[in-house]
């Protein structure tokens with residue numbers, strides 16, 4: 405998306421058990437307008453799947469692994485938003501966060517299992533997408549849609565080798581002309 409960077413940090417990854425969720429955090433970040441996702445160092449399988457989807461369906465979007473994810477939070481040169489069911493309702497803080505995003509980058513942090521309290525303290529905003537327990541993928545999707553105010557739905561993709569032609573019924577995927 406145009407404008408200031410939006411990065412997503414996925415804290416924690418239990419190899420095997422979390423592979424699908426971690427991959428879906430990355431795919432959701434990509435599809436809904438973030439610029440990059442940072443995954444735990446043992447999430448290489450998810451990195452490969454997300455990179456492969458980006459190669460086929462376009463970008464720009466990058467995926468990286470981090471040995472020390474909390475360092476990314478500490479050193480992030482912008483606003484840190486931690487999504488948690490215990491946080492302030494997204495509808496009450498979205499205007500403030502959108503205003504901050506107009507001036508600088510945003511890091512959206514989501515957990516896998518229990519997130520340690522230092523993350524709550526390090527975040528500029530702890531934000532709940534409802535105060536009910538659900539999923540990091542759902543929370544991330546709703547938050548990004550609020551952050552971009554729906555503009556991410558009309559995003560254009562570059563360097564794709566295929567694209568879906570939307571249809572009322574049926575499935576149509578066509579190759580993209582590299583000259584396009």
Ligand SMILES: C[S@@+](CC[C@H](N)C(=O)[O-])C[C@H]1O[C@@H](n2cnc3c(N)ncnc32)[C@H](O)[C@@H]1O
Nearest residue numbers: 487488489514515532533534536538539540543
């Ligand atoms: C399965 S939950 C882990 C919940 C864990 N018991 C805790 O105390 O954080 C995984 C992640 O989903 C996200 N999440 C779950 N419910 C949420 C909500 N209502 N609002 C925002 N994010 C949520 C958070 O990022 C959380 O770390």
